[in-house]
Amino acid sequence: MKLKPKKDLIKEALTKQIAGIIPSREALQKVLESGKKLTIYWGIDPTAPDIHLGHSTNLFVLRRFQRLGHKIIGLVGDYTARIGDPSGRTTIRIPLTRLQIAKNLKNYKSQILKILDPKKTIFKFNSEWWEKMKASDLLMLDSLVTHQQIIERDMFQKRIADKNPISEMEIQYPLLQGYDSVALKTDVEVGGTDQFFNMLMGRQFSKTLLRKEKFVITTPLLENPKTGKKLMSKSEGNYISMNNDPNKMYGKVMALADDVIIVCFKFCTDLEEDSVRRTELRLKSGENPRNLKSELAYEIVKIYHGEKKAKEAEREFNQVFQKHELPKKIPEVILKAGEYNIVDLLTATGMAPSKSEARRLVIGKAVRAGGKLIDDFKDTIKVSPGLVVQVGKRHFKKIK
Amino acid sequence: MKLKPKKDLIKEALTKQIAGIIPSREALQKVLESGKKLTIYWGIDPTAPDIHLGHSTNLFVLRRFQRLGHKIIGLVGDYTARIGDPSGRTTIRIPLTRLQIAKNLKNYKSQILKILDPKKTIFKFNSEWWEKMKASDLLMLDSLVTHQQIIERDMFQKRIADKNPISEMEIQYPLLQGYDSVALKTDVEVGGTDQFFNMLMGRQFSKTLLRKEKFVITTPLLENPKTGKKLMSKSEGNYISMNNDPNKMYGKVMALADDVIIVCFKFCTDLEEDSVRRTELRLKSGENPRNLKSELAYEIVKIYHGEKKAKEAEREFNQVFQKHELPKKIPEVILKAGEYNIVDLLTATGMAPSKSEARRLVIGKAVRAGGKLIDDFKDTIKVSPGLVVQVGKRHFKKIK
Numbered sequence: 001m002k003l004k005p006k007k008d009l010i011k012e013a014l015t016k017q018i019a020g021i022i023p024s025r026e027a028l029q030k031v032l033e034s035g036k037k038l039t040i041y042w043g044i045d046p047t048a049p050d051i052h053l054g055h056s057t058n059l060f061v062l063r064r065f066q067r068l069g070h071k072i073i074g075l076v077g078d079y080t081a082r083i084g085d086p087s088g089r090t091t092i093r094i095p096l097t098r099l100q101i102a103k104n105l106k107n108y109k110s111q112i113l114k115i116l117d118p119k120k121t122i123f124k125f126n127s128e129w130w131e132k133m134k135a136s137d138l139l140m141l142d143s144l145v146t147h148q149q150i151i152e153r154d155m156f157q158k159r160i161a162d163k164n165p166i167s168e169m170e171i172q173y174p175l176l177q178g179y180d181s182v183a184l185k186t187d188v189e190v191g192g193t194d195q196f197f198n199m200l201m202g203r204q205f206s207k208t209l210l211r212k213e214k215f216v217i218t219t220p221l222l223e224n225p226k227t228g229k230k231l232m233s234k235s236e237g238n239y240i241s242m243n244n245d246p247n248k249m250y251g252k253v254m255a256l257a258d259d260v261i262i263v264c265f266k267f268c269t270d271l272e273e274d275s276v277r278r279t280e281l282r283l284k285s286g287e288n289p290r291n292l293k294s295e296l297a298y299e300i301v302k303i304y305h306g307e308k309k310a311k312e313a314e315r316e317f318n319q320v321f322q323k324h325e326l327p328k329k330i331p332e333v334i335l336k337a338g339e340y341n342i343v344d345l346l347t348a349t350g351m352a353p354s355k356s357e358a359r360r361l362v363i364g365k366a367v368r369a370g371g372k373l374i375d376d377f378k379d380t381i382k383v384s385p386g387l388v389v390q391v392g393k394r395h396f397k398k399i400k
Numbered sequence: 401m402k403l404k405p406k407k408d409l410i411k412e413a414l415t416k417q418i419a420g421i422i423p424s425r426e427a428l429q430k431v432l433e434s435g436k437k438l439t440i441y442w443g444i445d446p447t448a449p450d451i452h453l454g455h456s457t458n459l460f461v462l463r464r465f466q467r468l469g470h471k472i473i474g475l476v477g478d479y480t481a482r483i484g485d486p487s488g489r490t491t492i493r494i495p496l497t498r499l500q501i502a503k504n505l506k507n508y509k510s511q512i513l514k515i516l517d518p519k520k521t522i523f524k525f526n527s528e529w530w531e532k533m534k535a536s537d538l539l540m541l542d543s544l545v546t547h548q549q550i551i552e553r554d555m556f557q558k559r560i561a562d563k564n565p566i567s568e569m570e571i572q573y574p575l576l577q578g579y580d581s582v583a584l585k586t587d588v589e590v591g592g593t594d595q596f597f598n599m600l601m602g603r604q605f606s607k608t609l610l611r612k613e614k615f616v617i618t619t620p621l622l623e624n625p626k627t628g629k630k631l632m633s634k635s636e637g638n639y640i641s642m643n644n645d646p647n648k649m650y651g652k653v654m655a656l657a658d659d660v661i662i663v664c665f666k667f668c669t670d671l672e673e674d675s676v677r678r679t680e681l682r683l684k685s686g687e688n689p690r691n692l693k694s695e696l697a698y699e700i701v702k703i704y705h706g707e708k709k710a711k712e713a714e715r716e717f718n719q720v721f722q723k724h725e726l727p728k729k730i731p732e733v734i735l736k737a738g739e740y741n742i743v744d745l746l747t748a749t750g751m752a753p754s755k756s757e758a759r760r761l762v763i764g765k766a767v768r769a770g771g772k773l774i775d776d777f778k779d780t781i782k783v784s785p786g787l788v789v790q791v792g793k794r795h796f797k798k799i800k
Contacts, residue, residue, distance in 0.1 A: 135533035142569035148560070150568060151547075160548070168542035168550060168575070175568070 002035040003069040013064040017057050017267060019193050022203065022216040028188070031215075032068070038187040040065050041073040043126075043180060043195075044112075045081045046104040051111045052239035053300065054222040054232040057267040058190055059115035061219055065188075066120055073122045073184060074112055076105060079130035080176050111242040114304050129183040130176065141175045144208055145201070150174060153197045178202040181214050188215040222267055226259045246305045250313035251394065253297035254321075258289040261296060269299045326388060332400040337384045342367065342374050345381055349389055349397045366392050402435040403469040413464040417457050417667060419593050422603065422616040428588070431615075432468070438587040440465050441473040443526075443580060443595075444512075445481045446504040451511045452639035453700065454622040454632040457667040458590055459515035461619055465588075466520055473522045473584060474512055476505060479530035480576050511642040514704050529583040530576065541575045544608055545601070550574060553597045578602040581614050588615040622667055626659045646705045650713035651794060653697035654721070658689040661696060669699045726788060732800040737784045742767065742774050745781055749789055749797045766792050 010032045014025050021028050031038070042058050044051065066072045078101050109123060150156065150171055159166050174197060181189060181202030189199050199216040206214040222231040232239035240252045256264065261283065265276045283292055294314065301310040320327045333349045340348065343358040346367065352358035361367050362377040368390040369381045381387075387399040410432045414425050421428050431438070442458050444451065466472045478501050509523060550556065550571055559566050574597060581589060581602030589599050599616040606614040622631040632639035640652045656664065661683065665676045683692055694714065701710040720727040733749045740748065743758040746767065752758035761767050762777040768790040769781045781787075787799040 130535060133535035135530060135535055135538040138535040138538050139569050139572060142572055143567055145568045147551075147556075147566040147568055147571050148563075156547075163548075166547040168545050168547055168571070169539050171547050171568070171571075172539060172542055 003037050005033045005035050006068065007033070009064070009068055013061070013068060016064070016273065017061055017219055019218040019220045021218075022200070023213070028215050028217075031187075038065070038070045039073065039185065040070050040188040040190060041075050041124075041181075041184050041186045042190045043075040043077050043177065044108070045077045046101050046108060047081055048239075049104045050107055050241040050243040052232045052241055053264075053268045054192075054230075054239065056115065056242070056303075057219045057222070058192070059112060060270045061190055061217065063115055063117070063270075066117055071122065072116060072120065073124055073186070074109075074116070075180060075184065076108060076123060076125045077177070077180075078105065078125045079127040080173065080180075107243055114242060124184065126176075126180050126183070129179075133179075138172070138175070141179055141205070142172075144205065145175065174198045174201040175205075178205045181206050182209050185210060185212070186214060187212075188217060190217045190219065192221050193218045194221060220267060222263060224257065224260050225263055226257075231256075231260055231263075240300075242304050244304075246301050246309040246313035247316055249304065250297045250301050250310075250317050253300055254290075254293055254317060256293065258293070261289060261292050264296055264300075269296070269303065271299065321393065327396060330388060330396045330398040332398045334400045335383055338382075339380050340383050341377075342369065342379045342381055343377050345369070345383065345389065346391070349399075351389060351391045351395060351397055361391055403437050405433045405435050406468065407433070409464070409468055413461070413468060416464070416673065417461055417619055419618040419620045421618075422600070423613070428615050428617075431587075438465070438470045439473065439585065440470050440588040440590060441475050441524075441581075441584050441586045442590045443475040443477050443577065444508070445477045446501050446508060447481055448639075449504045450507055450641040450643040452632045452641055453664075453668045454592075454630075454639065456515065456642070456703070457619045457622070458592070459512060460670045461590055461617065463515055463517070463670075466517055470588075471522065472516060472520065473524055473586070474509075474516070475580060475584065476508060476523060476525045477577070477580075478505065478525045479527040480573065480580075507643055514642060524584065526576075526580050526583070529579075533579075538572070538575070541579055541605070542572075544605065545575065574598045574601045575605075578605045581606050582609050585610060585612070586614060587612075588617060590617045590619065592621050593618045594621060620667060622663060624657065624660050625663055626657075631656075631660055631663075640700075642704055646701045646709040646713040647716050649704065650697045650701050650710075650717050651721075653700055654690075654693055654717060656693065658693070661689060661692050664696055664700075669696070669703065671699065721793060727796060730788060730796045730798040732798045734800045735783055738782075739780050740783050741777075742769070742779045742781055743777050745769070745783065745789065746791070749799075751789060751791045751795060751797055761791055 010029060014021065014029055014032070040062065042062055044055065062072050081101050081104075082098070113121060151160070153174070156166060156171075177195075177198040178201030181199075182205050186202075186206075189202060191199055196216070196218055199218070203214045203216055206212045223229060224231055240249060244252065253264070262276070262280050265271060265279055269276075279292055279295070283289060294317075297317070298310050298314050301313050305313075316327060319325045335345075335348060342362055343352075343355050346352040346358035346361065347355055352361055359377045362374055362379075365373060365375050367374045370387055374381070383399055385399055389397050389399070410429060414421065414429055414432070440462065442462055444455065462472050481501050481504075482498070513521060551560070553574070556566060556571075577595075577598040578601030581599075582605050586602075586606075589602060591599055596616070596618055599618070603614045603616055606612045623629060624631055640649060644652065653664070662676070662680050665671060665679055669676075679692055679695070683689060694717075697717070698710050698714050701713050705713075716728060719725045735745075735748060742762055743752075743755050746752040746758035746761065747755055752761055759777045762774055762779075765773060765775050767774045770787055771790075774781070783799055785799055789797050789799070
């Protein structure tokens, strides 16, 4: 089946949120304009229970190709995750167990399908072919690459220079990922720039084993432009999940550094490029970053939870943090009425994990009871139903 | 079943023709003296149709352990041969096909059993387990070693320094050979010093996967003590095969350099150490090396073909080379009687592969016809039945 080539949309699909195309943008454009239906894949490792906003760029890029009529495959690296991509890591990764992977996989699809079209997205798992592969199959792949070629990869070079060990299993990782391109007979692979080496391996294997020219599209990583550090990393745990509830998601965006507002507008939303440029100008001309960040937070929550929930999250955030009012919904805890030492009260309500931690919170002026600051840990509190205890800015419990 | 420890024989088995023992000679001695029956293996790659005298050292060592009552396994690396050990090689080895391997395997057993006891020697093939191994099994082994550890191997270091490519398949070779020790649950591995790295890998895997301390016995390589170069190499083709017929074997030994007489006595025969020492003294005191070489040649032919054939080979050699007489048996070639230019005669009898090569042989004074030196390539020879044509010292054809 031939697709109708839509020149404007093709141009957008080949430029927006894209870092580079191998062998060239022009070559891929030619194929797209020919009307040929392509198979495009994006791989993701189930190394954490959810997907973060750093991944959304890939999904926006894929959605554009999906809207052009191409076949989109989300490849879950459930086999390779047991090995672990050495990308950017300085130490040997601890391989995941099957159980951990199964747990992490649970919510993957629903998160991805918040952006991609559920009716048009195919999911594959690389255990499907890798579990069947024999040692001799892997050795055949090994025969196609040289040690020198693998070791060229920047993160391997870094580990060697730093005298950090590299497991031979990690050395095999690019070959495994590369073979996925062959198994999927894919025309295009989309991935972050940190996947460039692995994606080129797939390009090489496709050429050798399928006589096929696989295109590679890289997307920018979500980084703080001031420090160059990754904004979100699954393996390091600091990320905003697509699965976060609206309030948490809104709050986490508001907690981001002002330096990253524009990159987040560019890569975590799919707003028109013109609109992002206007926001950038407002920031440069001195507008309070907080205004722009709330627009960002609203936009992001809208993507994953819809407009209504975005409005509610905005209202809630403003009520609690800006007007210092109590939030609408406070979790309740059952406690017998009576007099309680503040330390005992904090541990009994589960707001402090230990007495010593409770004391530290009180000394640090983080604790309020009935709206009143409590700064002496010998203080006694009269507890009765309806009393609100607060720790920090966002942690509330109401006595039932 | 406990073995009767024979202290004298154990001492000989642990020293004669041995380069080193890991972790120590004393540790292995202790186990041997305990009377425990051990499984001892020696691996050989079927990379040529026959086994050469450089391998005989290992077989003499194994025979001593066999006579002590231990279980001896000859492991044919029919699977790993498809990959090729990178030992000492500076370029990527061309993997063997199954067909080549099957062909090479054909005469292996009979050669090995000229030294080992046919009733007490077990043969195994590592395809037996490796063909069943899954990619994940190989990856498990990969996870047990670091890239840094593998790359330490001297021949890898040399190739890297010389910017010669190393295939990733070759990098896996030591892991495959190492796993053989696990599959065989072996107590001891015997091999040349060039196998030290691979044998230590097997020791490491045995420790990790079987909680077993595998001993490693290395034997010296057959080298020219003056140049340090290998005397025989299957992969380079310059070797004396255990399968060579008595005359060829005798002649090849006689063609060895005088410098290597003593190492060949030490490692290619199983003569008493005292007797070898006496030979060394005779050489040092100025005796004609040719005398000693004929003793060596006689001794070696005796090992593989028995005393009678050794005597015959000696007689034949003396007749042809020392008394300049014609050999007893000359291969015959049918040729129409008549006048032949010497160059045409050499190519027609198959004694030169081309006319230009035939001319070179004539110019180099290597050609005789009917006993007469022919040194002009324009010469014409009268050919009739019974005429003997000779190239060099040992290449004869008789016209039929």
